[in-house]
Amino acid sequence: MIVPDASVVALLLHGDLADARTRDAVAILRSDPAWIVPEHWCTEVLSVIRGLWLGGKVSDADADQAVTDLAGVTVAVVPTAPHVSRIWRLRSNLSVYDAGYVAIAEAHDVTLVTADARIARSGVARCPVQVVQ
Secondary structure (H helix, E strand, O other), X not given: OEEEOHHHHHHHHHOOOOOHHHHXXXXXXXXXXXXXXXXXXXHHHHHHHXXXXXXXXXXXXXXXXXXXXXXXXXXXEEOOHHHHXXXXXXXXXXXXXXXXXXXXXXHOOOEEEEOOHHHHHXXXXXXXEEEOO
């Protein structure tokens, strides 16, 4: 079981397989299909897709396909309320959104998978953090 954050799932949904980073993300995410995520995950992935679309990095059709693909992803969604205290304690080092992923990974003793190296560099996670590079 892993906790994939929105940054790495966005690579899966819209990335170019010619890109080594995208291939790495796809390989990692497919190697462990049991995903556990905080309840804000789907909304955050949608926000990433929207940002890519607004920035002209993906076409209307590709964005629509990514949204369709996202709707078909099966994940175990964890409520954040039981983890609010830990998320808040991480506020000086991580965004609340990133802290949510860390708190869930810590609570379930699993690896957080991300494309955001800042999370690993923060040094505050008490769980393994695998950065897709």
